[in-house]
Amino acid sequence: MTDFFKGIPAIRHEGPDSDNDFAFRHYAPEEVVMGKPMKEHLRFSVAYWHSFAWEGGDPFGGQTFDRPWFGEGMEKAKLKADVAFEMFEILGAPYFCFHDVDARPEGASFAENTRNLREITDYFQGKMETTGTKLLWGTANLFSHRRYMSGAATNPDPDVYAFAAATVKSCIDATHQLGGENYVLWGGREGYETLLNTDMGRERQQAGRFLTQAVEYARKIGFNGTILIEPKPQEPTKHQYDYDVATVYGFLKDFGLEKEVKVNIEQGHAILAGHSFEHELALARELGIFGSIDMNRNDYQSGWDTDQFPNNVPEMALAYYEVLRAGGFTTGGTNFDSKLRRQSLDPEDLILAHVGGMDACAAGFKAAARMLEDGKLEAARDTRYAGWDGPEAKAMLAGGFEQIAARVEGEGINPEPRSGRQERLENLVNRYV
Amino acid sequence: MTDFFKGIPAIRHEGPDSDNDFAFRHYAPEEVVMGKPMKEHLRFSVAYWHSFAWEGGDPFGGQTFDRPWFGEGMEKAKLKADVAFEMFEILGAPYFCFHDVDARPEGASFAENTRNLREITDYFQGKMETTGTKLLWGTANLFSHRRYMSGAATNPDPDVYAFAAATVKSCIDATHQLGGENYVLWGGREGYETLLNTDMGRERQQAGRFLTQAVEYARKIGFNGTILIEPKPQEPTKHQYDYDVATVYGFLKDFGLEKEVKVNIEQGHAILAGHSFEHELALARELGIFGSIDMNRNDYQSGWDTDQFPNNVPEMALAYYEVLRAGGFTTGGTNFDSKLRRQSLDPEDLILAHVGGMDACAAGFKAAARMLEDGKLEAARDTRYAGWDGPEAKAMLAGGFEQIAARVEGEGINPEPRSGRQERLENLVNRYV
Amino acid sequence: MTDFFKGIPAIRHEGPDSDNDFAFRHYAPEEVVMGKPMKEHLRFSVAYWHSFAWEGGDPFGGQTFDRPWFGEGMEKAKLKADVAFEMFEILGAPYFCFHDVDARPEGASFAENTRNLREITDYFQGKMETTGTKLLWGTANLFSHRRYMSGAATNPDPDVYAFAAATVKSCIDATHQLGGENYVLWGGREGYETLLNTDMGRERQQAGRFLTQAVEYARKIGFNGTILIEPKPQEPTKHQYDYDVATVYGFLKDFGLEKEVKVNIEQGHAILAGHSFEHELALARELGIFGSIDMNRNDYQSGWDTDQFPNNVPEMALAYYEVLRAGGFTTGGTNFDSKLRRQSLDPEDLILAHVGGMDACAAGFKAAARMLEDGKLEAARDTRYAGWDGPEAKAMLAGGFEQIAARVEGEGINPEPRSGRQERLENLVNRYV
Amino acid sequence: MTDFFKGIPAIRHEGPDSDNDFAFRHYAPEEVVMGKPMKEHLRFSVAYWHSFAWEGGDPFGGQTFDRPWFGEGMEKAKLKADVAFEMFEILGAPYFCFHDVDARPEGASFAENTRNLREITDYFQGKMETTGTKLLWGTANLFSHRRYMSGAATNPDPDVYAFAAATVKSCIDATHQLGGENYVLWGGREGYETLLNTDMGRERQQAGRFLTQAVEYARKIGFNGTILIEPKPQEPTKHQYDYDVATVYGFLKDFGLEKEVKVNIEQGHAILAGHSFEHELALARELGIFGSIDMNRNDYQSGWDTDQFPNNVPEMALAYYEVLRAGGFTTGGTNFDSKLRRQSLDPEDLILAHVGGMDACAAGFKAAARMLEDGKLEAARDTRYAGWDGPEAKAMLAGGFEQIAARVEGEGINPEPRSGRQERLENLVNRYV
Ligand SMILES: [Co+2]
Ligand SMILES: [Co+2]
Ligand SMILES: [Co+2]
Ligand SMILES: [Co+2]
Ligand SMILES: [Co+2]
Ligand SMILES: [Co+2]
Ligand SMILES: [Co+2]
Numbered sequence A, B, C, D: 001m002t003d004f005f006k007g008i009p010a011i012r013h014e015g016p017d018s019d020n021d022f023a024f025r026h027y028a029p030e031e032v033v034m035g036k037p038m039k040e041h042l043r044f045s046v047a048y049w050h051s052f053a054w055e056g057g058d059p060f061g062g063q064t065f066d067r068p069w070f071g072e073g074m075e076k077a078k079l080k081a082d083v084a085f086e087m088f089e090i091l092g093a094p095y096f097c098f099h100d101v102d103a104r105p106e107g108a109s110f111a112e113n114t115r116n117l118r119e120i121t122d123y124f125q126g127k128m129e130t131t132g133t134k135l136l137w138g139t140a141n142l143f144s145h146r147r148y149m150s151g152a153a154t155n156p157d158p159d160v161y162a163f164a165a166a167t168v169k170s171c172i173d174a175t176h177q178l179g180g181e182n183y184v185l186w187g188g189r190e191g192y193e194t195l196l197n198t199d200m201g202r203e204r205q206q207a208g209r210f211l212t213q214a215v216e217y218a219r220k221i222g223f224n225g226t227i228l229i230e231p232k233p234q235e236p237t238k239h240q241y242d243y244d245v246a247t248v249y250g251f252l253k254d255f256g257l258e259k260e261v262k263v264n265i266e267q268g269h270a271i272l273a274g275h276s277f278e279h280e281l282a283l284a285r286e287l288g289i290f291g292s293i294d295m296n297r298n299d300y301q302s303g304w305d306t307d308q309f310p311n312n313v314p315e316m317a318l319a320y321y322e323v324l325r326a327g328g329f330t331t332g333g334t335n336f337d338s339k340l341r342r343q344s345l346d347p348e349d350l351i352l353a354h355v356g357g358m359d360a361c362a363a364g365f366k367a368a369a370r371m372l373e374d375g376k377l378e379a380a381r382d383t384r385y386a387g388w389d390g391p392e393a394k395a396m397l398a399g400g401f402e403q404i405a406a407r408v409e410g411e412g413i414n415p416e417p418r419s420g421r422q423e424r425l426e427n428l429v430n431r432y433v
């Protein structure tokens, strides 16, 4: 045991009236909702990078956090892992996620990186066996090192593609070794700063091949987890190719990967792309590519990725409602790709931020479950479209414009609009949240 | 001749030093650039709706314009057409575009609408023969009438689908009769106000069938023009399904229409979707679905569609550069889907707005042509990606991660980044504009 | 009694478990919170314009609503008033607000407008006496008529200033007659479309004089209500002079009106200006100009004023928290400057939208009251700044840089940062909402 | 001479047809425009921080630049200065600007910081005498060090106020020693992340006192330069107090500083605040607080401060037009608060970025001068407001609502709107740019 979280107890469910900061009010892991325990619905995951590797910097200022594991070398990396797994246990978080660079010391070459990654993977494996924490997903950081400044798979230099491909291979290996349930690709530098120096068509082909090779490699080694792309519209680039769910879908279709690859949708990225979170979730569901979520919110007044812990329960209820309508998570889960505010310096802040986030998720999820079980929303939706279930409507879709026009003219069809009832549906939602 | 534009001369090219408001400084229709006359490159088109049907209202105020053709009935409709064709001639605009509702009186039924449309189509045909003005595209207005308040193809009521389909059929007929070179669909109400009352999956299927039926009908009657979708992210809806070029592409792929349908890209809609105009143009080109443009700008500080006449020549040069890289227009053209500012009350304003827009387009286009002919930008781009032309790079793309990783490790590949040279490319652009 | 709301009962409080759409779950008008009945805290008001005068149009489509009072003439205007007062009673809304043009038929001259306004004012007065409904504020619509297209007070034409001034006089008279507790000015056209034709300095002087004259006139006739400006950053104009609370404050200071005039803050306008609603409320409080609120939300993904009924209780709790910290409303209140969605056609929709909004306000307000009464948030805030209460800190503020620098150097002051505790404060808020 | 810029020549004016990357096409320092040399109009300044201290990091990646002066200690600091002054000479930039932390090594205490700053100030002084480069402004960095994470003047800890005050004193001293023509305050951390832990009223008072003390100290030591505030709406904070020009004006009025302090307006910050650059310039002029400009643009599609070198000449012409209407710069100038794109690694990139920016400024400035000299725009503006110059209009402003209303009714005033002529004015602008 390190003493980083000294004095902080394991977090327990104490019910909505608890006055204890270090308790859940809504999240009761074993409580059964819609037929299974909440922990199996929500499948919470902690992100290694923000919580343990981020130092508190922003574009206008440097490190604010003071952590005993900051620094170089394998010993620091292992200390970081020790503290991380202690936090997973304090929270009762069943899953975690990591990038290679969060976990291992940076080496001078690909070979050294890989050796370091293997050593820390083994170390993680031991801790996972001891604690029972599982890996939701692994991923490669192909955006922080300066070699990736102009992209990884989409770099103008084929050697960078090579380095990135080799790195992803090593990260799929690590994910597979740790029993990861998914593997994520976020193309933080796959995009451009200016069209003037960019060959968009070429880069698209490179990205398509890279993803295809990743899928082929994963399947070849027997990795059965889900391959996920995380969309984001921009930042750090001016334009990022995996802009949003709809864009990723077109890309997958183009390369015949829409059955192989799904999406990891982040609330903050949905907002930055001009969508609501629930829009992206619903769209992914309808397109058959819903995978997992990053449940960290964006500030509505900030134009960059603020990656804040979530706390608006009514919004979260709408999100989980779409997740439940998709059948819930299979390999996916609720990951907090959230970072502490830069001024939240204390170990307690790190715990409480997750406690609050998990609890807000639980409250939102339970509201969503009630909405779905009560069935009023779905009944209203079905009623609205009921006309389409008739044989004449189906025949119309199957036919052509000439028959339709003849019928409109012949029958004098002249439809009257009917109320969309938006406000009463919004009122209805407010009964559950 | 009406007397609406009395005293306004036909607009001629007088060169950059002209002090005449009613002259072109840059647009010389017959001047040959890159092997053909400017008028054949730019293919200017005037939009009937904004210029002749819009009354000057906005969400906070009503009509400001005072036009002799405002009002009901076929005589007013014909007077409107008379003035419109006079304006096309004053400007020397080779093309125009219209919606059914811009041109015909509104009837009480589909049958009456169709009769009115036929009568005005014949009237247009006569004027087109006389004046030589051609039709760039026709389209149906499926968004203004209250029957469409919840969508046209994507309406929960199949009767609205039917009415819309019959209407599009009538507009394809009219477009075909007039020799239109394209037919456009803008799904202004195909989207939603709230997910709570929306069945997104069902609506997507309806939209896919509608478009398929439109294409089938057009081909059946021998219409050889291009079918175009105009993307827009939102407004009037909270979310519009044809969000942007990438979204439309995924939709077309899903319904197997990516060879049949292209996009009409509007600057203002690109901006509202969080993209630059040149991004949308370049992406459409790379995806093989570039069709035509609406060259009206959006105010960068306004969050709605301002549809202003374009005037920023350096931005327009970047847009035409992407058009030229796509091979230029085939059936497409430069349409002004622009409206006068609501305070620009006078007939002269209508003429001068178009004169300024056409002239700015010409200046931007000529700058783009010089950039492409000089070849410096393309040479820099090719050099940047030259590494990909080698056999080793090609083999890498064709192979798999294992070979790549072995090579990275074996050869100790550790790439150094190279300058992206953005500022010097931006300087280079400024030599031409 | 008209039969517009036939079958709709008066809305009663039935408690959180009620299954009745036509009931309050949270709003119990007589329930005492923090020492007085909720109705006296919340002071709900209905806006005449959106609920009774708006026809359901948007920039891409026309009227969707079908109301028996739409049309010309005094009889229609009185029927509208009959229905409006019936709705106020159904809701138990103690207040309403109106513009002149909402209430009276449009005349051909100022004199006719004024006669019409007087007639309808008398009619309102009778209804107010009968029903007990009070007037929260009156206002003049200086933006819809084409004469105001280039501004009212800030118009380049002094005759428009004159017409506007005379109109405001008539509306202050009407407000005074009806015992209005405030008079509001929203400068919807006081701004510009382009700087190229605008003399910003001149227009600022005109606006300053206009407001001064309004205040002087109101005081002269014995109107003791509060004069309020409603800030908005843009729309319908590209730029509106009363951009936000901070901008209005500078304007008031410039003309010496900061003691005479306060602000009416709308959630949607705060959002459009890049602020949170609670920011604008807190700032107005600190500047001493907090007056009243328009509690209608904006869609976060739409760049124009959506004026939706509010429903996000946690956000509303933060807003009422700032209101309570300002001491609550004095002459101000909670006005719904909200319109039905364009597809919400039915009389029931109009009632239910207000019911849901009032209920969400009540839920948010009660959460805010609990937060303030429990005192934990304020205690944390006070602790954070406690260092400033010491004499040394006060002396430092009173002194100069030289003494401070001497002390920093002499004492070796080198402060360590302390956690801002944001996440735990956010968790704390979630216990109340 | 260092060899950092080896092989790069001094930049000379070669005229618009030059094919030399290392030449000015438009900027001819000695060319007389509107009565004085361009260099005296434009007063170009280079920012030390972005060009010499920034390492190429962004929120998702670290250092990309490789500079011989990166590292600790005074020798590195002097090498940096050597290279910087070499660049000023290559460019012929008459001015530079710096923060203390850009220039000096970071010390362990205020005393050490001050000693370091004095040493480098002396070193700068020597170089300035040798080269003739002058200081446009000095400033203190009160935002990067973790001690400032919760603000400087507005920190909850009075010791941070003290440290900040002492630091600003030392920077005013350095600026005064170097003959700086202005002193700038940018309150990068004067704002908040969450209202929940913020006492906005208290912080406003602290900010007011801090600025007052700064002004008093500067005047006391005989510094006659202008004190400038640089507004920015947000980033790094969620909300920054000096949001925009209008907000700063209200703040200055509140503390009686509107005659003492002016604004330094940055294009990128204007955009982030929802304004056009020319809006902020025109407003500052009308309020009497126009001081200086940071002529670096923001990407219109990015929601954070991109600080790019400017290149859109028509936009820049509109900005310089407002500057010229303000009478041009007195102590202010054209500062490039611009950074290279992170991928622009080479010494040449640094030079060419500035060359392109200076040249675009010169082109824009000359267009603005032509517009003003030709007088057509101003004549149109004057005509539009001519009605206000009459005695009746003046009397109306001086009087009250009752007289106005009597006149409106008596004379039957019913004004007709007149065209705002926006498009023809936009066309007119395009003749000059
Ligand atoms: Co994120
Ligand atoms: Co994420
Ligand atoms: Co548009
Ligand atoms: Co368009
Ligand atoms: Co509003
Ligand atoms: Co309002
Ligand atoms: Co900046």
Ligand SMILES: [Co+2]
Residues within 6 Å of the ligand: D230, D266, D294, D337
């Ligand atoms: Co700046």
